[in-house]
Amino acid sequence: MSSEILSVLEYMEKEKGIGREDMISAIITAIKNAAAKGVNAGQELKVEIDPKNGKMQAWSLLDVVDSVSDPKTEIPLEKARLTHPDIQLGDTYEKEMDPAYLGRIAAQTARQAIMQRLRQFEKERIYDDFKDQVGDIVSGIVRRRERGDLCIDLGKAEAIMPSREQVPGEDYAPGERIRCFLLKIEASNRGPELILSRSSPKFVRRLFDLEVTEIADGTVTIEAFAREPGYRTKIAVSSSDSKVDPVGACVGARGARVKSIVRELGGEKIDIIRYVEGAKEMALEALKPAIPRNVEVDEVNKRLSIEVSEDDLAIAIGRKGQNARLTSKLVGWKIDIVKEEVREVSMEAKQQQAAAGLNQIEGIDDETAERLVMNGFISPEVFLDVESSDLQDLGFDAAQADDILAKVNAFLEKQKISS
Secondary structure (H helix, E strand, C coil), X not given: CHHHHHHHHHHHHHHHCCCHHHHHHHHHHHHHHHHHCCCCCCCEEEEEECCCCCCEEEEEEEEEECCCCCCCCEEEHHHHCCCCCCCCCCCEXXXXXXXXXXXXXXXXXXXXXHHHHHHHHHXXXXXXXXXXXXXXXXXXXXXXXXXXXXXXXXCCCEEEECHHHCCCCCCCCCCCEEEEEEEEEEEECCEEEEEEECCCHHHHHHHHHXXXXXXXXXXXXXXXXXXXXCCEEEEEEEECCCCCCHHHHHHCHHHHHHHHHHHHCCCCEEEEEECCCCHHHHHHHHXXXXXXXXXXXXXXXXXXEEEECHHHHHHHHCHHHHHHHHHHHHHCCEEEEEECXXXXXXXXXXXXXXXXXXXXXXXXXXXXXXXXXXXXXCCHHHXXXXXXXXXXXXXXXXXXXXXXXHHHHHHHHHHHHHC
């Protein structure tokens, strides 16, 4: 049996990375438990294994007593002193056993227990190997799909990417290499389970950390983040150095940096915008190139109502409302985007506005202004090429016509000087 144990120790050490001392402890415990369930039930055993050659020694531990009531656990003082002259009542007598006999009894059960212990060691090792990689990107090979979940081989362990953490539209075949975000290590009945994700916003954020050196060194900071996996991501960035353009740093020369990330994400669109203070300003920045016409701010309910032209409506809202939703997530406010109302102005209102414009000319009363507007003189500039006879044709006498032109020309001259 020593050769078998030695081969197990060597295999575990080389292939599984489990130290000999740990494995010996597991084998000894397994053998004791297995033997205790067999013909040695009730006996306390002592087992030792030499880590160098795998040789096993075993002893049955007996209490030294005057009168024996159970020969499996007790030995009379007189008999014990035949081999241990100095032994006393109450001491423990170690009776050597034939390891081969013990092995025959315990072998099958011990083997199962050893494998169970091995699995436990592997689980503990999985946690130790990957606990420092949580929150980082790992690479593996797709092995199979189980009930919608992807099983991915990371080399030292197998991980799971649940369907909820997968990106809609992405499909991976067995044998294909994949990069994922190690989201967490989850405790389960089967031990620690590595949970991967490609849909988490943290995956994209980590890709930017790896691709953009300015983010890695802290010069550029991702201030806000919103993502709809597989479709679009919006990030708002700022720079602690006035000489560094945060948007340009993330985009890279000729878009190289952001293109690399887009390729990894299978073509997902990425909008990179400059971070600005204030919900209103941030929302307007995120909705570019759409131009807002009117903005209403509700500070109490953290709500923005933004009007845009009909031409900009589709741009601002985005496909299936995607742009509006991501902007809302980015800002942290509810955002309503509506089409600008085109308000028709009546002819009468236009005439009143024009008359009010002529009223600013000193000496021209409301009645005269309305009469002039009705005849097409809607602003002072219209009078530039007008002569007295033109106004007389409209019913003004010569004195009135000359007076109106003098006042208008004085107004225009005054405006010219002030400008």
